Amino acid sequence: MTLKKVLVSCLGAAVLGGIVAGGGAVVAQSNEQFIPMLSYRVGPYAAGGTGIFGGFIDYINLLNERDGGINGVKITYEECETEYKPDRALECYERLKNSGPTGASMFNFVATPPVYATMDRTLEDKIPVVAIGYGPAYTADGRVFPYIFPLVTTYWSQNTAKIKFIALQEQCLAQYPDLEGKPDRAAQCFEHAKKGELQGDGLDKLKGKKIVNLYHDSGYGKETKPILDAQAEKYGFQVVYIPVPHPGNEQQSQWLQIRREKPDWVILRGWGVMNPTAITQAARIKFPADRIVGVWWSGAEEDVVPAGDAAIGFIAAALNPAGDQFPAIKQIEELLYSKGKGNMQDPSRVGSVYYNRGIIHGVLNTEAIRKAQEKFGNKPLTGEQVRWGLENLEITEARLKELGLEGVMSPIKISCADHEGGAPVRFHQWNGKQWVLVSDWIATDQSLVRPLVEKEAANYAKEKNLPIRDCSKES
Amino acid sequence: MIYRECGQFKTSYGSDQAIFPIPQDRWGVMLALLIAFMVIPAIANEYWLGVILTPFLILALAALGLNILTGYCGQLSLGSAAFMAVGAFAAYNFELRLPGIPLLLDFVLAGLVAAGVGIIFGIPSLRIKGFYLAVATLAAQFFIEWSLTKFGWFSNYSSSGVITAQKMVILGYDFDTPLRKYLLVLSIVSVLALMAKNLVRSETGRAWMAVRDMDVAAEVIGIRIMKTKLMAFAVSSFYCGVAGALWAFAYLGTVDAQTFDLHRSFQILFMIIVGGMGSILGSFIGAAFIVLMPIFINLSAHALFGNAIRPDLLSNMELIVFGGLIIFFLIVEPLGLARLWQIAKEKLRLWPFPH
Known part of the structure; x- marks a missing residue:
């Protein structure tokens, strides 16, 4: 009985304290x-x-x-x-x-x-x-x-930069086909770009490519649909939208669908637990990690470390370098x-x-x-x-x-x-130990974004x- | 002494059938309403009205809805949040597609749409019972969340699936400040709570309880199971639907389907478990516990420890204390907090001469 009384009075005191703290403004x-x-x-x-x-x-x-x-x-x-x-x-x-x-x-x-x-x-x-x-x-x-x-x-601007980055990779691969499948492809392409060896921005190479937008099925995830549609129309690539229900730790069917679609690139609009799951599932269907480009809420250490070796090569946008x-x-x-x-x-x-x-x-x-x-x-x-x-x-x-x-x-x-x-926006790639930058600052396409905004x-x-x-x- | 029916004679059928047959109860409810309508608006600030009391009342309404279904009719449901979502999106779409529709009618229609959806997802309850039904109602939760996200029509093709509730205007009076919103929510919740209190004493309510206690026996004495169960689903979803519409219109202002996720369904279920199954009062007490307690713990932890403890430790401690309190109350009173009030009433009856 006494213990109960003590507990009840403690609770009462806590509630009272809460009321006082909530009611009274902190003295300025x-x-x-x-x-x-x-x-x-x-x-x-x-x-x-x-x-x-x-x-x-x-x-x-x-x-x-x-x-x-x-x-x-x-x-x-x-x-x-x-x-x-x-x-x-x-x-x-x-x-x-x-x-x-x-x-x-x-x-x-x-x-x-x-x-x-x-x-x-x-x-x-x-x-x-x-x-x-x-x-x-x-x-x-x-x-x-x-x-x-x-x-x-914003996400729209970032997305235009992401497509430009993908175009740049396509351009690089068109010029240096032997880089295909190499683990250091993105880094090599960055080297070539730094030396000014890439002839063009590659946006013409996007024609006929297929990009999967794997997104968190929420307001956040759906956000880029209008801009992706606009870009797909402009550059002639095809977008396939695949939603992942919150919180995103179940993605088997989504990746089976990706395997059927055989996309050239996957854009990962994930957040939290959805990211390592996506990376692990990609490895399971043998989809190369360096053809997945994440949003910057998929590009932190916490997103790739849980996926282990499967994450090596994974690329994400970087609002900031590490x-x-x-x-x-x-x-x-x-x-x-x-x-x-x-x-x-x-x-x-x-x-x-x-x-x-x-x-x-x-x-x-x-x-x-x-x-x-x-x-x-x-x-x-x-x-x-x-x-x-x-x-x-x-x-x-x-x-x-x-x-x-x-x-x-x-x-x-x-x-x-x-x-x-x-x-x-810059892009960085996970090498198993740390994030390494694999692009210069890529300008966003405001001519496309601003009218939509x-x-x-x-x-x-x-x-x-x-x-x-x-x-x-x-x- | 204070609380005693002894000597209170009922001389007419009317007084015998009153919602609150004992004057003490009647005055108690009147006093509570008076405080809620007059005193609280006078003393509470915008913070209290806007983000503490309004969400508390709305979730209490949702808990009331679930309590009708689970507490009174005995049908376990994990789809309450989904029915809230239906209400919220229906209210938004009625306002959008029928401009100038009266707000209260809008809420009623939203509730009716939710009721209709509730009936559809209540059909499995005719065949499956208990925990298995809970799993079947999970389907409602996932299906509704999915379809509201999947089909752009529901959110008027908003690019992110987020809807922004329209202004709340009744007869040219704009409910735009926290105080006005609070009063509107309070009025709706009071009316619906009173209706629920009445409903559970009626033939319908008694049929629900008969089905809850033993559905075979209920069937034998001539209660139509199908009608009774589906009615419970309809009424429960109506309450949840109105609560969802209020959540969108009077509280958050913008919602998407994820606002009403499974987590919210669980939260509402916990409210009636902690508050008390089969009790109108329990829905309110449970909502107060689940909604307000974490905020109180947060505020008091900040007030007591301030910057002395690491913030991440503080955040985790809040969850630990909250979980501990739930266990504490469930051990002390497994029938819910509303039962404590009942015991208090029993004691008051004998006070000051307990025997």
Whole structure:
């Protein structure tokens, strides 16, 4: 009986504590800029969540530790576990949107569904949502979506680069047929391309080829269908769409279908457990791994290591290269990890693909705040002001070098109309131990993407009765 | 003492057949409604109304739907989330294809479509029982999720299969703030809960319980099994369908088929197991436990430990504590939390003179 009483009173205290914490806003401190961290450290996508948010938080702590924040404004953050569920993410969004002296600067969900769920809310709350390398592609039209920033490269843009990469491989194979089936084909082709020996971009070689788009059967997975269709029509290749139901650990029938289709290439739009499963199944039907090109949510160590040797040769898009050779990451190791202040539980993951993507999150978030400070002063800024910073964000090669992150991403420039930046994409290949780059930065095909973006955004604006901003009047 | 029927005489059929025959219950429900409608809107902020109470009420409605089927009629189902999806997509499509349709009618139609689908997937229940039926209803879960993703028509050919719910307007009044949405959801849930309470006392409800307790005996005393079971599937799916429509319209705003995955079905099933099978109150208590407890644990863990514990450890700890609590409550009260309330009532009857 007494034990029961103790347990019940403990429970009561916990609930009460929760109510107090939820109800009362945290007392604001001055001169602090607040960034909410909607992380997911448990659940099926925890490998991505711990890496990206670990890098993100480490970068912010680096700025605080080394420079005392951004121009003297300390950056604070609070984590909220979303478990990669949209309803939990929404709860975290509402919980943290008013934290800090000026409210949340911006939200990074690192998940597509919450971006959809907050598209309308952002207009009222006036807090930008930053979706680096994910989210609905049509939100890149800043005239319709003033608060959504699918920075760097959307899935549509990325897909155009992917087709260009495949074309380049075809061109290389047409010129050097003996490379066919060689394990180092992609690397050799990269060498030839670097020397300028490839005659043309190979897009004409795509005619008559067959590409399978193996996708996660969700909003995220289906996203690239319109752009792939447009490209197939333009270049004359054939696309076969094969869905994989969530979470993707059952793919036998899909790969049997691929064996029947005999495609030249497979595009893997996977996420989480779907990736190693696809790679293993490909090996089972003897489909060469170096003819599978993954999206950048299939291109991390966590996606290939479980597949073992089957993954050797697998190619994926790289939003960022892996490696801890960058000076800023060296500083993180010195200033944070040597003192036990690092965020990663396993320090050996510092410099992994997801970790470096977290660093990019940190760079883009803080650089946007820095940009906004130029206009509004070195003080804590509101979401609305940070939005201006995002919209006028420009990251040059020189700036990246200053930050000690040269080569970790390509330079981008955001504008009122273009919330994406359309940055080029690189590709890397898994050699069994690490990811090796096998292409230069490949430009995306905005002539194909942009009209589609504008069309879908206009549709959305019409359906929702949203105004379309006139960008010539923005300052 | 406080809670005693003794001395309360029923002098008319009306008072004998009232939903809440004891005044204490009647006043208790009135008080709860008064608090929900008047006090909470006055004191709660947008965070509470928008992302705590609204989803709680909607999932309570879905749990209520499943409770009708599983708790009252004894048919185990793992397809609740799929019926929610049907409701959400039906409501969206009615609004889209019949512009200007009244919102409440839209929700009712959505519920009816879900009911129709529920009847179809209820047909196997005529032949198979228990755990085997649970497996058969899994088919509903997978089939509906698949077809909503596969056929673009349902999502108006949206490239990602995600639908964005239209605005909620009733007679020119726009339900756009969290407070208004909360009140709308609360009204719908209250009305439907009251209807459910009434329904389970009616001939239909008694037939359900007879089938649940022993279907052969029920058949012998003249209850038509087919009609009764399919009715339970229809009513249950109607509730789930309305809950799904509310989930899309009043809570998330945008949904896709994956919003209503198997995980959600399990969640709803756990709600009625923890809350109490065959109890209207249990659906609400169970929903409160499953929806609110993880958030409370999260908030209190942050408040208590803050930055003292590694965040990944904290996240995992929340799950451990939550799992522990489920086991704790199931051991303490295997019949569900609603049973605790019943025991409390029994005790109140004797208080302060227990014998």
